Every structure is written in C-alpha cells, then in structure tokens.
Amino acid sequence: MIRTVALVSLLLLAFCGKVFAEEPQSKIKFPENYKTDFVNYLSLDRTQNDDQIIRLFASEEVLKAVKATGEFPDGAVIVGEIYKAKKDEDGEVIESDLSRRIRDKFALVAVMEKRKGWGEQFSEEFRNGDWDFAAFKPDGSVAKKNLNDCRKCHAPLTDTKHVFSYEHMK
Numbered sequence: 001m002i003r004t005v006a007l008v009s010l011l012l013l014a015f016c017g018k019v020f021a022e023e024p025q026s027k028i029k030f031p032e033n034y035k036t037d038f039v040n041y042l043s044l045d046r047t048q049n050d051d052q053i054i055r056l057f058a059s060e061e062v063l064k065a066v067k068a069t070g071e072f073p074d075g076a077v078i079v080g081e082i083y084k085a086k087k088d089e090d091g092e093v094i095e096s097d098l099s100r101r102i103r104d105k106f107a108l109v110a111v112m113e114k115r116k117g118w119g120e121q122f123s124e125e126f127r128n129g130d131w132d133f134a135a136f137k138p139d140g141s142v143a144k145k146n147l148n149d150c151r152k153c154h155a156p157l158t159d160t161k162h163v164f165s166y167e168h169m170k
C-alpha cells in the first residue's frame with residue numbers, strides 16, 4: 001500500500017514536472033528603473049478587459065529607435081502598469097466626464113523584453129520573435145500568471161513586431 005502511494009506520488013510529480021516544463025519561465029527581471037527613466041507613451045482603457053486601465057512605458061532610446069528604424073533594439077523593454085477601474089456600489093465600472101474609466105487599485109506590472117536568442121526556446125504558437133513576457137506585482141515580486149497566455153495572444157501580431165501599441169510609439 002505504502003509502495004503504491006509512493007509510486008502514485010512519483011508519477012504525479014513527474015507529470016507536474018512535465019506540465020511546468022512545457023511553460024518556460026521568464027528570464028525577465030523586474031525593470032526597477034521604469035518609473036524614473038521611462039516615458040509614459042500611452043494610457044488607455046484596456047481593450048480586452050472591460051474593468052481595467054493600462055499605462056504604457058518605454059525608454060526614450062527605444063522610442064527613438066522605433067521612430068527612426070521601425071525596429072526594436074536588442075534589450076528593449078516595454079512596461080504596462082495595469083490598474084483596476086473604479087466601480088460603484090453595484091459593481092459597475094464608473095466613467096469620468098470624459099467617458100473614460102478611472103484608475104483605482106494598481107494591480108499588475110506586465111513586461112515585455114527582447115533579447116537576442118530568447119525566442120528560440122518557443123514553438124511557433126508561442127514565439128514572439130525574440131520577445132518574452134513577465135508579470136510582476138506592484139512591489140516587484142513575481143506574479144503567478146500563465147505566461148503562455150501572454151505569448152499566445154501577442155504572437156499573431158507579426159506586422160507590428162508583436163506589440164499592440166506599436167503605432168503609438170512612432
């Protein structure tokens with residue numbers, strides 16, 4: 001009996017290991033300096049979530065390179081600060097006089113970073129050139145997110161280098 005339990009546990013462990021192995025973890029470190037050194041090039045009510053707001057940041061050098069060449073340099077970092085939108089007592093999202101959502105709790109820091117060779121580990125479905133993705137809590141610790149969801153949704157955007165806000169960086 002004990003042997004069976006041990007065997008089942010081992011099999012379970014092996015299975016979990018496989019599942020985790022299929023979702024490569026990110027090499028991206030929290031970009032501590034984005035608040036002081038990056039430019040807030042766009043802020044908007046999120047298009048895929050009806051109760052969130054996103055503020056987008058990139059460095060002056062990256063924005064200049066994209067304007068000049070249309071390409072992202074090696075080492076480029078893009079940060080999205082995600083906020084919950086303010087809601088009324090009934091849980092409905094409140095809009096301002098500008099018909100925009102209003103920022104409430106700071107929820108997540110979504111990051112993309114491009115490094116030579118980073119894309120090689122991914123299958124076509126999850127590959128975004130040499131970009132990878134990471135999610136952090138506002139305090140900079142790693143947030144539990146399925147990074148393959150990020151990779152899968154950005155991957156089809158080949159015309160805009162896998163960046164939804166590409167047009168706004170130029």
Ligand code: HEC
Nearest residue numbers: 046047078080110111112133134135149150153163164165
């Ligand atoms: C279902 C599609 C979808 C998923 C899943 C998704 N994103 Fe995005 N992402 C978007 C869209 C659309 C934008 C443009 C801004 C907006 O509407 O939120 C965006 C914008 C971004 C940006 C700013 C650069 C850009 O592309 O404009 C970053 C950084 C980012 N996402 C990171 C992430 C991370 C990290 C995850 C996973 C934790 C993730 N995304 C998951 C659709 C997605």
